[in-house]
Each structure stands twice: as C-alpha cells, then as structure tokens.
Amino acid sequence: MILPWKKRRANKKNKKQLCDDLDVEVIIPTHFRCPISLDLMKDPVTLCTGITYDRDSIERWIEAGNETCPVTKQVLKTFDQIPNHILRRMIQDWCVENRSHGVERIPTPRIPVSPYQVSEVCSRIVGATQRGDGNMCGELVRKIKNWCKESERNKRCFVENGTSCILSACFESFASVSFEKNINLLGDILSVLPWMIPVGEEGRSMLGSESSLRCIIWFLRSGDLSARQNAVLVLKELLFSDERQAITKTLLEIEGVAETLVYLIRDPISPTATKASLMTIYYMISSTVNNNKITSRFLEMGLVSVIVEIIVEAEKSVCEKALAVLDAICNTEQGKEEAYKNALIMPVLVKKILRVSDSATELSLSIFRKLCKKERMKDEEGVIIEAIQVGAFQKLLVILQVGCGESTKEKVTELLKLLCVYKNRVDCVDSSMDFKYLKKPF
Numbered sequence: 012m013i014l015p016w017k018k019r020r021a022n023k024k025n026k027k028q029l030c031d032d033l034d035v036e037v038i039i040p041t042h043f044r045c046p047i048s049l050d051l052m053k054d055p056v057t058l059c060t061g062i063t064y065d066r067d068s069i070e071r072w073i074e075a076g077n078e079t080c081p082v083t084k085q086v087l088k089t090f091d092q093i094p095n096h097i098l099r100r101m102i103q104d105w106c107v108e109n110r111s112h113g114v115e116r117i118p119t120p121r122i123p124v125s126p127y128q129v130s131e132v133c134s135r136i137v138g139a140t141q142r143g144d145g146n147m148c149g150e151l152v153r154k155i156k157n158w159c160k161e162s163e164r165n166k167r168c169f170v171e172n173g174t175s176c177i178l179s180a181c182f183e184s185f186a187s188v189s190f191e192k193n194i195n196l197l198g199d200i201l202s203v204l205p206w207m208i209p210v211g212e213e214g215r216s217m218l219g220s221e222s223s224l225r226c227i228i229w230f231l232r233s234g235d236l237s238a239r240q241n242a243v244l245v246l247k248e249l250l251f252s253d254e255r256q257a258i259t260k261t262l263l264e265i266e267g268v269a270e271t272l273v274y275l276i277r278d279p280i281s282p283t284a285t286k287a288s289l290m291t292i293y294y295m296i297s298s299t300v301n302n303n304k305i306t307s308r309f310l311e312m313g314l315v316s317v318i319v320e321i322i323v324e325a326e327k328s329v330c331e332k333a334l335a336v337l338d339a340i341c342n343t344e345q346g347k348e349e350a351y352k353n354a355l356i357m358p359v360l361v362k363k364i365l366r367v368s369d370s371a372t373e374l375s376l377s378i379f380r381k382l383c384k385k386e387r388m389k390d391e392e393g394v395i396i397e398a399i400q401v402g403a404f405q406k407l408l409v410i411l412q413v414g415c416g417e418s419t420k421e422k423v424t425e426l427l428k429l430l431c432v433y434k435n436r437v438d439c440v441d442s443s444m445d446f447k448y449l450k451k452p453f
Contacts, residue, residue: 054094055098058091059088066120169206175214182226186226201238205245224258224262231272263304276318277317318336361375361403376426
C-alpha cells in the first residue's frame with residue numbers, strides 16, 4: 012500500500028522562491044497493515060488462528076456475528092485477542108523512522124478490560140458491600156469509572172457482565188444504612204450508573220426502593236451539575252419500566268420532586284439533562300396511579316408556562332419531548348384548563364405544525380384538538396378564533412394535501428369542520444401564511 016505525504020521545501024539558494032511540491036511516497040510494509048481495513052494497525056492483536064488484525068477491525072467483524080477468521084476462514088474456537096506487542100513496537104519504530112515524511116507515531120494502546128477482570132472487581136464489590144466497607148467500595152467504583160473512561164469497549168464489557176446489578180445493590184445498601192456518611196461513594200456510583208443503562212429488572216428493583224430514591228432525589232436537588240444530570244438520567248431509566256406505577260407512588264411521598272424537575276427544565280444545565288427531565292415528568296404524568304394528583308403538583312409549579320417557553324425555540328428532540336409532556340398534561344381537566352389560560356399556547360402550537368417533525372405535528376394536533384373540545388364544552392370560541400387568525404386553517408389543509416396517516420387525517424378533518432363554523436366570523440386572517448403552500452389544480 013502506498014500513502015503519499017506532500018511536503019513543501021524552501022530552496023536554500025534563494026529563500027524567496029519555493030521549489031515545486033514534492034510528493035513523498037511512503038510505502039507501508041504489508042505486514043503492518045490490517046487484513047480487514049488495509050490501514051496501518053494501531054493496536055495489533057492475534058487470533059487463535061495466528062493471524063494478526065487491528066483490534067477495532069476484528070472486534071467489528073466479530074460483533075457483526077461472524078465466527079470465522081477473515082483470512083483463513085477457519086471457525087474461531089475462541090474469540091480471545093492476544094496483543095501483539097512485538098509487531099506494535101515494530102510499527103512504532105517504523106513511524107519514528109518516517110517522521111520526516113509526516114508519519115505520526117501511533118500511541119501505545121491501553122489493554123482493554125477483560126470479562127475476568129470485570130468479574131473479579133464485581134466480586135470484590137459484593138464482598139465489601141456485605142462487610143459495609145465503604146472505602147473499599149469507593150476505590151473499586153472509581154477503578155470501574157477510570158476503565159469506562161478509556162473506551163466504549165470497556166463500557167460494553169461492564170454492561171454485558173452484569174455490573175449494573177452489582178452497583179445497584181451497593182447503592183441501595185449504603186443509601187439505606189447511612190446516606191450522610193457515604194455521600195461520596197453514592198455519588199461515585201451514581202456517576203457510573205448512566206453508562207450501565209439499561210440496569211435490568213433486578214437493578215431497577217433495588218434502585219427503586221424508597222431509600223435509593225430518596226438518595227437520588229437528594230443528588231437531583233442538592234448535588235453539583237454533574238451529579239444532578241446523573242441523577243435525572245437514572246431516574247428516567249427507572250420510570251421507563253413496568254415498575255413505573257410503584258416508583259411514581261414512592262416519588263409522590265418524597266418532598267420536592269416536582270419542584271426539582273421543573274427547576275431543571277426552567278434553568279437547564281445541559282440538553283441531556285433537559286431531555287431526561289422532560290421524559291421523567293412525562294412518565295410520571297402518564298402513570299395511572301394518582302394521575303390527577305401528580306399533574307396538579309406539576310401545574311402548581313407553573314409547568315405549562317415553562318413547557319410553552321421551551322417549545323418556542325427548542326431543537327427538534329427537546330421540542331418533541333416538551334410537546335409530549337404538554338399532551339399528557341391535557342389529558343386531565345385541570346391540565347387543559349391551565350393550557351387554555353396560556354396566551355401563547357395556540358400561536359406556538361400552530362407554528363410547530365409542519366415545522367419540526369411528523370411526531371411534533373401529531374402531538375400539536377392532539378393538543379389543539381383537546382383544547383378545542385374543551386372550549387366547545389364551555390360554549391366559548393376564543394381559542395378557536397385565535398387559531399384561525401394565526402393560520403391554523405391553511406396549515407390543516409396543507410397536511411391533507413401532503414399526505415398523512417389515518418389517525419392524523421381524522422383529527423385534521425374534525426378540526427377543519429370545527430374551524431369552518433367559525434371562519435366567517437374572523438375579520439383578519441394571517442396573510443403571511445395565506446394559501447401559498449396549497450397545490451393548484453392546474
């Protein structure tokens with residue numbers, strides 16, 4: 012294989028003139044190249060067949076479901092990958108020799124963690140947890156954290172070998188004994204758990220206990236920015252399960268949950284935390300346990316106004332999640348009443364139709380429909396008239412023309428029939444929307 016490196020040199024006799032560009036061709040020795048990618052190997056490993064590959068390439072080959080050696084086609088009796096240190100040093104020496112041609116020396120790779128090492132660390136954590144040795148648990152958890160920081164492969168290795176369950180048990184044990192004394196250990200575990208998602212049914216059960224949830228909420232409310240983000244990520248994972256109702260019921264007994272989640276949205280610390288907070292609220296409101304009570308608590312914190320403000324300029328993913336929360340709120344009478352009172356609700360909903368995504372359009376239509384139904388029950392017409400004035404009628408026609416699913420079509424048809432009744436009463440229709448997006452029959 013030949014890789015060209017271009018190098019510009021100055022003429023020694025005349026510094027004001029530059030000589031022509033020289034193409035310096037450096038030939039990479041064949042045995043330095045990975046048989047799969049044909050690129051220079053950065054982390055050569057040897058399989059049981061005796062063939063050496065670059066670690067990333069052979070791992071992708073195996074993860075794709077292949078069970079044979081790419082070169083020999085022999086069935087692999089074991090997937091063990093032995094680091095070829097001699098070949099790696101030879102490649103590094105070759106890089107140094109060709110440094111003048113622009114070849115950079117490959118760094119010495121870190122040896123990835125093995126399932127045996129993961130099993131050993133987990134066993135030591137179990138033993139330390141049973142003895143109540145928080146210091147030892149802390150050292151081991153930080154060791155896991157450092158390993159996970161090194162590579163995605165290490166993270167996968169820990170997840171695949173059940174580390175999340177061990178850490179969940181450790182978290183619950185020390186949270187129930189003495190939260191104040193073990194705050195550093197619990198914070199370290201909480202910083203690792205987001206990498207272990209999904210935590211599994213057994214892990215959710217332990218993290219969903221009252222003592223664990225109270226500890227998570229404390230970090231959510233009083234921890235630093237990183238701890239608060241980790242806490243809400245774990246909380247979202249717990250609610251995304253069949254145990255959602257039981258966990259929601261426990262959360263209702265903990266003071267300050269709704270306030271803290273709304274605060275995370277009102278004063279965001281990161282897009283990741285904002286999305287996780289929105290999904291956590293959505294799961295709680297969507298729970299069938301004390302649905303009205305949960306929604307009422309969030310409404311008291313001004314959630315509708317916060318959500319509407321977010322939707323105005325939010326990026327796609329955040330906007331969709333915020334609309335999902337607002338739609339869930341409007342499933343209750345109190346929620347619809349609060350949304351109905353918000354002056355920006357209808358202009359924002361109409362604006363997001365056909366602007367963000369199909370999902371956002373569907374959610375906007377759902378909220379629009381619920382508010383219109385409520386207004387008709389109250390024998391009022393303010394929201395409907397406002398919707399017509401900001402261009403809802405034209406956008407609904409566009410949806411029918413560009414095509415949509417049966418469910419969306421039914422909602423749009425129902426809304427158009429409703430708007431037609433009031434359309435003639437509107438003195439001023441938004442001219443900026445007009446009918447320019449409609450297809451002409453000629």
